[in-house]
Amino acid sequence: MGDASIYAKFEELSPFEIKDELIRLAQVDKAGKAYLNAGRGNPNWIATRAREAFFLLGQFALTESKRTFFDAEAGVAGMPPTSGCYDRLKTWTSRRKADPETPGADTLQAAVDFAIMKFGFDPDKFVNELTDSIIGDHYPVPDRSLVHNEAITHEYLMWAMCAGHRPTAKFDLYPVEGGTAAMCYIFKALKNARLLNPGDTIALVTPIFTPYLEMPHLEDYALKQIHISAEAEDRFQLTDDDLRPLEDKTVKALFIVNPGNPSAVAIDPDSMGRLVSFVRTKRPDLMILTDDVYGTFVPNFESVMGHLPYNTIGVYSFSKYFGCTGWRLGVVAVAQDNIFDKTIRAMPEATQKLMDARYKALTPKPRDIKFIDRVVADSRDVALNHTAGLSLPQQVMMSLFGLVEMMDENKLYQKACMAICEKRFQMLMDGMGIEFAARPYFDRYYGVIDYEYWARKYVGDEVTDWVKQNVHPLDIAFKLAEDHGIVVLNGSGFEAPNWSVRVSFANLPDESYSAIGRGIRSVARGYLQAYRAAKGQTAQP
Template sequence: MSDDLSPFEIKDRLIELARSKHESMMLNAGRGNPDFIATLPRYAFLKLYEFSLSEAERSFSHLHGGFGGRPDHSGVVNRFDQFVRANPEEQGVHFLQAAASYANSHLGIQAEVFLSELVEATLGCSYPSPPRMLPCAEAIVREFIIQEINKGNRSQSDFELFATEGGTAAMTYLFRSLFSNGLLNKGDTIALATPIFSPYLEIPELPEYQFNVVEIESSPDNDWQLTEEALHKLENPAIKLLCVVNPANPTSVCMNHLTLSALADLVEHKRPDLMILTDDVYGTFTEAFRSLFTVCPRNTVCVYSFSKYYGATGWRLGTICLNGDNVFDQKLKALPEEEKEVINRRYSSLTKEPEALGFIDRLVADSRDVALNHTAGLSTPQQVQMTLFALSSLLDKADTYKQSARQLIHDRFEMLYRSMGIKAPELAGNAEYYTVLDLYEIAFEVHGSPFEDWVRKLDDKPRLLYRLAEETGVVLLPGKGFEIEHPSARVSLANLTMYQYKLIGQSVKRFLDEFYQQYLDEDSA
């Protein structure tokens, strides 16, 4: 098997290998799809759908055959109150009532406006309008971002959102628009804060981009924080964009205060022109999280996906957040006139003043190749579910769901390491959604320094994951695919049971014990 495959291609090969020998006990910890979901906002969606259908049926009640129409919003508040009284014990109904109250008291959204948008959007009977995001949905998700990503910092609340088909669509749209608008050009230099989610490593290599990549490394010896030497690389004016996953995938460790402060200082005093893309999908899993979107708001575009925290990978719910005053718009204005003319023609079908079109609106247009801009936007039922997810956190003042999700993952994290016979690492700001098993470190912890030295000299270290899958049925992803240099494996703590993580830990321990016996045999020979 080639070691040049992406980690997800290797994962598929490992699954085939594990299944061929261990079909009944294959343990796949190689994918981060969570096995838990948020149920209350889903119950709310079902009850909202029921109410919305009753609203649609009023329009053509004289017809038969399941025929309905666009709802008439006049009187919707009274009818909703009647619906609540008729279903007082139904899960999700009280949630919807509380949601309408919250929208009015905290965001100044009148109940009629709020319910009218939700009802029509739930039915999916109209194109998203505006295409970027529905107004009430945007206001509520913005409040969620302020609470969970900005940690309540309202000094940076002047930002717009673009609802996307998950975080992966957000990544795709951003690179496409940066390229289409001359903010990045073929062969330009970008920086990646490594280790990093593997698509960020693969996108720059696409033929249409062919970016020159500079790695800004975090080190396990520095608690997975960026080193001073790595940060110094960002002073190079040739670097146009920095891509960050925070907390990182696969280490799950978020940037600490010192790292964030160093980056903010660098941007303010040395690189005010630097564009930053921060992917904060795992931020809700750690108490210590703080986003670059908060400390460098003018330079940073933020991507957040609802997929992991709410168990909603199949819903494809993501957002792009961009500050009102931002370096992206500034760079558009500073482009050479001849380049502006070419780009203006690209958007001339949308407006008579294409040069005045902001970067976030160009993102929306580019997502549908401009010509189909009128059909752009995330489907309205998806936007409703995203809004209900956001509201579930805004209404959960005791953080009951958050604590349950974190405790579940933490218990699995502890079980994995305990079953290997070693202590779980203690790192500030560790979301624990994934963990990186360092082969050298585990060898040292389990059998001491001489054994670690022997493992370091093995010729087949890159093949160990294949042997582990074949001999034990355990599937892990290689750290190398995320730009981790030392032999390692990423374990997802989100998708298996406590007992299964116990089996994985025991399998890894047994696997190393067999190597240790080989080491003893060679040493005594």
């Protein structure tokens, strides 16, 4: 049962690669077996209002393009003009507000007027940025971020990432192709700026999203790791003992996913205060990367970037909250006053000359290039910096998501998303037949089901120890797939407990989670029955 040799070939694989084999097993036709893939983090809901405005804006932008010139026979038009475009948009949307067949007119006009009022935008310049960008007829200018989009997204981030603690710092933003691209670009830029060099040590707060564990090992970076284990016993929070290894100044950077993936728990005020005090008093030179994709699922979320802006690179993705993984919308945030620029300026002359040579084609004064702009340049291998930047239609979608969220003063959308995850979480708990009072700062987007913790509580140490000696930890995920058609990810791949699995509460219909709970309970019952058989005990009713 759970023979280790069966699973040996999977032990070094990412859980996202093991998932392919689990899907294959789960899809094998077997009587009474459904197929439920709870290994995906892709939500099965979408935000509609910003999308309605976006698609309607595209239609208006085409009328603007045709205003310059239009060859109807050839299907050729010009570029949207600036002068008078705000008034034309207002007239155009007013004609469509009463038409149920073209939803989005109210939202589009309200979002434009809201932005003009809140940010003091010039109406024609703002509307032209929207129309020209949604048409996509120019390279991004500025390449790092469109001017109006940066202002909107900055304000959105101050809510999404710093609702509970807004910093006074101003951040430079780089919109990118989702959190995935943000990670790739940041790793590359840290290396090219000589902020992290081969052989350097970084610390990861675990459990953590697996690419953060895997990328440092690549020959591109060759970084050493230490793991700061935020354990379930400590409510996945940072203790003084957890932070103590960071006193070693050979640890150059700290990487955090907050709220955790897969723990789904945000850093609470006590832990945040502990981390802030530690950095300010003992490690003011520590570089921090915080990946806060799930922060919008925690009320009044507080990011490390809000508390330690000088030290921190912030990463955010719109994907999960707005149901837009296919749009690839993310953003990198670096405070205008930051440790990265300071450290680069203090590097030895020989190192400075190496970097001068790298960036000399961009400016006569390459040493004046800010770190955030190095991230942009390195994302296009410097030579293609002139065509860098997130595509303009993507930046428009980002602006509209941000504006619609800011206009939602009662946070009805956020509450609805949270309610979806809460309901599914409770249905899984009911299916497992256990009671669990979720602690504050739990986002319920994912859940870590720790079999060992559960078994010690409900069936005792003797049974649990026997199972650990006789069953391979991956057996849980494989049994769920093969016997119940349920796909979950093994927690060990995230540096979560070996005997845990990660369940996504985002991507399946509500009723699926009762079945997943029953499946997990059935697998656990099977281990108990195997123990009793091995001990010659009669199964109890």
